[in-house]
Amino acid sequence: MSIKYLGEHFDIHTGGLDHSQVHHPNEVAQNEGFLAGAEPATVRYWMHNEFLTLSDEKMSKSSGRFLRLNTLRDDGIHAASYRHFALMASYRKPLQYSHEALLAAQSGLQRLLRRIQALLSQSGDRSAIGLAAEQRFSRGASWRYLVERLLQDLPAEARAFVDRLDAALSDDLNTPQAMALLNDLVGSAALDAGTTLRLVAIYDLVLGLELLTLEPETLQLKPASTAIGEEEILALLAEREAARKGRDFARSDAIRQLLLERGVLVKDGRAGSSWEWAPQDGTGGA
Numbered sequence: 078m079s080i081k082y083l084g085e086h087f088d089i090h091t092g093g094l095d096h097s098q099v100h101h102p103n104e105v106a107q108n109e110g111f112l113a114g115a116e117p118a119t120v121r122y123w124m125h126n127e128f129l130t131l132s133d134e135k136m137s138k139s140s141g142r143f144l145r146l147n148t149l150r151d152d153g154i155h156a157a158s159y160r161h162f163a164l165m166a167s168y169r170k171p172l173q174y175s176h177e178a179l180l181a182a183q184s185g186l187q188r189l190l191r192r193i194q195a196l197l198s199q200s201g202d203r204s205a206i207g208l209a210a211e212q213r214f215s216r217g218a219s220w221r222y223l224v225e226r227l228l229q230d231l232p233a234e235a236r237a238f239v240d241r242l243d244a245a246l247s248d249d250l251n252t253p254q255a256m257a258l259l260n261d262l263v264g265s266a267a268l269d270a271g272t273t274l275r276l277v278a279i280y281d282l283v284l285g286l287e288l289l290t291l292e293p294e295t296l297q298l299k300p301a302s303t304a305i306g307e308e309e310i311l312a313l314l315a316e317r318e319a320a321r322k323g324r325d326f327a328r329s330d331a332i333r334q335l336l337l338e339r340g341v342l343v344k345d346g347r348a349g350s351s352w353e354w355a356p357q358d359g360t361g362g363a
Contacts, residue, residue: 079104080119085112090120097125124250126168144174151301153340153356157286158183158296164252164284180356183296186286190293192263193277197289200270205278209289220282227279235272238262239279246283255284300357303340310341314350317343 079087092101101123108119129144146156162182166172197206208223228239238258245254259280262273274289281288313332320328333343342355 080108080111085115086117086119086121088121089124090122091124091126094125094127097123101125124168127171129172129174131174149179150298153298153300153303153354154179154183155296155298157291158186160286161186161256164256164286167253168250176356183356187293187296189260189263190288190291190296193274193288194293196263196270196274196277200274202271202274205271205274206289209278209281209287224279224282227275227282231272231275235268235276238276242280242283252284255280259284294353297353298356299354300340302357303354305336305339305341310336310352314343314352318350 079090090101090104105119112119131144146159149159150156158179159182162179163172165182165185205227208226211223228236231239241258242255245251245258248254259277262276262280265273268276277288313336317329317332320326320332336343336352337355340355340357342353344351344353
């Protein structure tokens, strides 16, 4: 099948660590036998990932202990948040799942997106957004064209960030280092906003987090178990605001707690009160 879809020679073959001893050696024997040992080898690099674990037990279909993205979405977790969670760890190390760790990853991605939104507000150059939106439809030559457009006329200090990204990914696909570099990039004052956004677009060609088109608020999904609607939420928030103005803080706190119990998190700030869906801790199906 690999030869049918990818040709006789391709660069990378991935799979779980449990395939490294039997399944993949059998693939090598079959392919090399079929090709009569032709050079180069069918696959240049074999990359075997460690397992995602739940309570120190590997996730597997046979045990019935595994997560689905639909399950996470039903609990109010965006798929990009899970991707961010996975990118923060090396593929060679077991990744311990916990609801708290996933919520921390979602909060971290929201902070990153807010910083990028601030850069978008500062920059008058929107070309990086257009190129970023185009990348999801790009493969092969068109993907290379996007890279060349984004690299065009970048100053030396900006290209240094690209070189560091290349070095991190060439170091056995070191995505935690790539994410650290990305956070350094968006927090740096050394580059203007437009140049920083072009670099963010280059990083996202690899990371796939939709950094220039995803808004922080869209990470907050309505959990499937939450029955309350937005109209009722707004009515309760209006009642709460009236209670606060009347210094009826007991009623204000009671409404806040009621909303939380129904899956709505209320946040008070200088600009007033806001709300978001509170992710539910119902994941795992175990």
